[in-house]
Amino acid sequence: MSSYKIINIIFAGVILSLFIYSGFFIDTSHSVSCVHKSLYGIDCSSCGITRDFNAYLSLSFDNSINTNSFKVFIFFLTQLIARVTLLFPKKEFIIVDLVFSFVFFAYSFLFFII
Numbered sequence: 001m002s003s004y005k006i007i008n009i010i011f012a013g014v015i016l017s018l019f020i021y022s023g024f025f026i027d028t029s030h031s032v033s034c035v036h037k038s039l040y041g042i043d044c045s046s047c048g049i050t051r052d053f054n055a056y057l058s059l060s061f062d063n064s065i066n067t068n069s070f071k072v073f074i075f076f077l078t079q080l081i082a083r084v085t086l087l088f089p090k091k092e093f094i095i096v097d098l099v100f101s102f103v104f105f106a107y108s109f110l111f112f113i114i
Helices: 003-024 035-040 049-057 069-085 091-112
Strands: none
Touching: 003 049, 003 069, 049 069, 069 091
16 A cells, blocks of 8 residues: 555544534533643634534534634635545546645645744
């Protein structure tokens, strides 16, 4: 098995785990609280993304808590679809996948560094 396929399987598993966590473990004793908010008492740039993911997975797209969460959700959804569909790629798709994933990642997560 090529390393590209192994990486795709690992990324698909991580992203699927993220969606499962966001869909089922929100507001439970297993949910993770924001360390930044606990320490400083103010929201960080990623506060509300998990709750928004939960809403998006329930097909509720209004009243998002974090204004950037939809971009991040679409990034992860697109990456999950790409990882599953690119398990058996042609070599020319690998470069396109890498470039597209990098550009889309930069666009989706730029708000963390601004």
